[in-house]
Amino acid sequence: MPLPEISVEVSNLTRKFGDFIAVDDISFKVKRGEVFGFLGPNGAGKSTTIRMLCGIIPPTGGTGRVGGYSLGEENMKIKSIIGYMSQKFSLYDDLTALENLDFFSGIYPVPRNLRQNRIEEALEISRLGSRQDDITATLPVGLKQRLALVCSLMHRPEVLFLDEPTAGVDPISRREFWELIYRLSESGVTVFVTTHYMDEAEHCDRIALINAGKLITIGSPKQLKSNGQKILEIDCSNWQSAFEILRKSEGVIGECSLFGTKIHIMPKPYAETEIVKLLSSAGCDLISKREVMPSLEDVFVSFLSRGTE
Amino acid sequence: MRFAAIFIKEAILITRDKRTLFLTVVFPVFMLLLYSYGVTYDIKNTSTAILDYSGTPASRDLIQKLNAAGYLTVNYNVTNYEEIYELLITGRVILAFIIPPDFEEQINAGRKTQIQVIANGSDANTANVALGYQAAIISSYGAELVRKNLALNGLVQPSIPNIQERTRVWYNPEMKSTFFVAPGVMAVVVMLLGSLLTATSIVKEKESGTIEMLISTPIKSLELIAGKMAPYIIVSFIDVLIVIVVASLGLGVPIKGNLFLLLAGSLLYLVCALGIGLFASTITTTVSSAQVVVVFAGLLPSILLSGFIFPIESMPAFVQAITYIVPAKYFIAILRGIFLKGIGLNILWPQFLFLLVFGLMMLLLPASKFNKRID
Numbered sequence: 008m009p010l011p012e013i014s015v016e017v018s019n020l021t022r023k024f025g026d027f028i029a030v031d032d033i034s035f036k037v038k039r040g041e042v043f044g045f046l047g048p049n050g051a052g053k054s055t056t057i058r059m060l061c062g063i064i065p066p067t068g069g070t071g072r073v074g075g076y077s078l079g080e081e082n083m084k085i086k087s088i089i090g091y092m093s094q095k096f097s098l099y100d101d102l103t104a105l106e107n108l109d110f111f112s113g114i115y116p117v118p119r120n121l122r123q124n125r126i127e128e129a130l131e132i133s134r135l136g137s138r139q140d141d142i143t144a145t146l147p148v149g150l151k152q153r154l155a156l157v158c159s160l161m162h163r164p165e166v167l168f169l170d171e172p173t174a175g176v177d178p179i180s181r182r183e184f185w186e187l188i189y190r191l192s193e194s195g196v197t198v199f200v201t202t203h204y205m206d207e208a209e210h211c212d213r214i215a216l217i218n219a220g221k222l223i224t225i226g227s228p229k230q231l232k233s234n235g236q237k238i239l240e241i242d243c244s245n246w247q248s249a250f251e252i253l254r255k256s257e258g259v260i261g262e263c264s265l266f267g268t269k270i271h272i273m274p275k276p277y278a279e280t281e282i283v284k285l286l287s288s289a290g291c292d293l294i295s296k297r298e299v300m301p302s303l304e305d306v307f308v309s310f311l312s313r314g315t316e
Numbered sequence: 317m318r319f320a321a322i323f324i325k326e327a328i329l330i331t332r333d334k335r336t337l338f339l340t341v342v343f344p345v346f347m348l349l350l351y352s353y354g355v356t357y358d359i360k361n362t363s364t365a366i367l368d369y370s371g372t373p374a375s376r377d378l379i380q381k382l383n384a385a386g387y388l389t390v391n392y393n394v395t396n397y398e399e400i401y402e403l404l405i406t407g408r409v410i411l412a413f414i415i416p417p418d419f420e421e422q423i424n425a426g427r428k429t430q431i432q433v434i435a436n437g438s439d440a441n442t443a444n445v446a447l448g449y450q451a452a453i454i455s456s457y458g459a460e461l462v463r464k465n466l467a468l469n470g471l472v473q474p475s476i477p478n479i480q481e482r483t484r485v486w487y488n489p490e491m492k493s494t495f496f497v498a499p500g501v502m503a504v505v506v507m508l509l510g511s512l513l514t515a516t517s518i519v520k521e522k523e524s525g526t527i528e529m530l531i532s533t534p535i536k537s538l539e540l541i542a543g544k545m546a547p548y549i550i551v552s553f554i555d556v557l558i559v560i561v562v563a564s565l566g567l568g569v570p571i572k573g574n575l576f577l578l579l580a581g582s583l584l585y586l587v588c589a590l591g592i593g594l595f596a597s598t599i600t601t602t603v604s605s606a607q608v609v610v611v612f613a614g615l616l617p618s619i620l621l622s623g624f625i626f627p628i629e630s631m632p633a634f635v636q637a638i639t640y641i642v643p644a645k646y647f648i649a650i651l652r653g654i655f656l657k658g659i660g661l662n663i664l665w666p667q668f669l670f671l672l673v674f675g676l677m678m679l680l681l682p683a684s685k686f687n688k689r690i691d
Contacts (some may be wrong), residue, residue: 058528061531061532063531083534086534089532091529091532091533093528093529095524095526097528097529099329102328102332106325106328109321110321112321113320113321113324114530114533115533116317116318116321
């Protein structure tokens with residue numbers, strides 16, 4: 008059977024916990040082989056969405072398909088073609104690394120004649136090396152995370168769900184981790200990843216912004232940035248007090264945020280003259296003022312502030 | 317195949333947790349020895365005080381009789397009431413006898429006489445048993461006096477009716493409380509360890525979040541539960557064997573019935589215990605709350621409502637009604653039946669049937685709810 012071109016498809020997916028709506032009527036599609044980022048603040052509903060797609064909790068509304076199989080009715084088929092790695096790493100801390108790999112190859116299960124090969128490959132990819140017989144709890148976080156990833160790949164899933172996979176991991180390990188993810192995506196694996204790191208979101212083919220259970224926007228990082236508003240970057244002396252003063256007038260000039268020692272403003276119409284006036288009244292010398300491409304963070308902030316208005 | 321993966325993982329985790337492993341081996345032996353030697357219903361050498369105002373051959377005769385039976389020991393011969401207060405309030409004696417000055421005089425005159433007995437009711441159980449002993453001693457002494465008096469007056473007594481009992485205690489002729497306690501200890505130990513280990517191992521997966529990973533795999537809840545419980549059935553069964561060996565070789569408890577029937581009953585019972593642990597794990601999300609449920613649903617009924625310590629016949633009717641759903645009650649009946657009486661399935665089948673039904677119910681009910689209970 009040829010693999011479906013659309014790996015994940017949800018329409019009007021909703022999950023309520025009592026009165027609380029964790030995921031509110033969201034719809035999107037993920038193509039095969041895509042690295043799809045789910046970006047949002049803590050508690051936005053990212054994990055809940057992934058848990059529904061993995062068949063861990065049932066949706067309270069809407070429908071979904073994963074790998075062509077219908078969510079709910081064909082959960083068992085879905086479970087055999089997905090890999091899942093959660094923010095808690097989902098490893099057994101008291102087993103050794105090798106025992107964890109054995110366990111995962113047995114639980115999916117991987118055919119016996121393939122196990123030895125898969126385990127050796129997993130050891131190589133995760134670069135566990137001499138630590139394969141160490142108790143998992145004693146491994147450094149970065150290594151643990153790579154181990155969790157190769158464990159969830161034991162059965163060669165078509166779709167990989169990663170829930171905050173890099174939380175609490177050092178930058179070098181994070182980069183190595185993303186290299187692994189690219190290699191997977193090149194080999195045709197769909198990677199569905201949640202994160203709240205903006206720089207990680209930039210690595211994704213497409214991202215969905217989610218906040219308070221609602222899907223805000225969806226697109227490639229480039230699309231999102233170009234659709235977003237232009238940003239005014241102000242470089243001036245005495246930037247701390249300048250930022251203070253500008254922020255007090257956000258209602259007139261637009262949203263302000265600090266980028267290092269520079270100030271980013273999402274300017275409202277005719278705000279520029281007002282900004283210059285404010286700066287000179289505060290005794291700050293304007294060094295430069297230019298329009299820049301917004302970063303994803305700018306885009307995110309602007310979408311969120313639009314959402315609350 | 318998935319069952320095997322879970323089984324192996326769980327078995328490795330059991331051997332890796334050295335403290336729990338140590339506990340599962342040492343705890344049953346410790347409990348058995350403690351209960352068998354420490355918790356004895358026999359009362360011997362109850363500390364007793366005597367205030368003898370009479371000081372005559374008759375009173376000394378009585379004191380000697382009280383002392384001789386072995387149940388009471390006269391530790392204190394005092395000369396005034398103050399000392400008796402002191403001994404009772406400090407708990408150094410359980411009983412005090414006060415013999416009046418005219419004791420011998422009244423007896424010789426063939427009149428009724430009285431002695432005062434004070435018991436320390438703050439230790440009601442011991443006092444109660446000790447009072448029983450002293451009453452028996454004093455009444456037999458009284459009967460002896462009557463016979464002496466009749467003989468003294470030249471009366472022969474063919475016409476006095478006299479009933480003598482010829483007592484035989486079956487199944488436990490020496491009435492060793494060890495024989496009686498060992499089955500109860502076995503029931504309590506298996507229940508506690510079986511339910512606790514199962515509940516802890518499942519709830520730990522909830523606490524660590526690995527349960528979510530398990531549910532995201534194609535494993536079925538029955539495979540998961542069976543794979544997790546099988547190693548604990550083995551561990552608990554080893555406990556059963558340890559207790560049987562210590563009880564029969566170490567404490568001399570006889571195994572009069574069929575050993576295999578005994579093991580079969582134990583297997584059914586520990587399935588019940590594991591089922592209670594499973595039940596506790598489905599209604600809780602943390603190890604500590606699961607432990608509380610295990611104590612209330614598994615341990616306490618096995619101690620209090622099983623007939624282990626307190627006879628069920630003397631409980632109020634509604635408490636007696638509750639005892640019908642306590643597996644330990646049936647298991648203790650099986651154990652006492654096989655150990656001491658040597659009876660078989662022809663008598664014990666209702667107990668076996670109950671354990672079988674209860675065990676299956678406890679396993680299947682949570683299994684069907686397992687997936688839904690996750691969030």
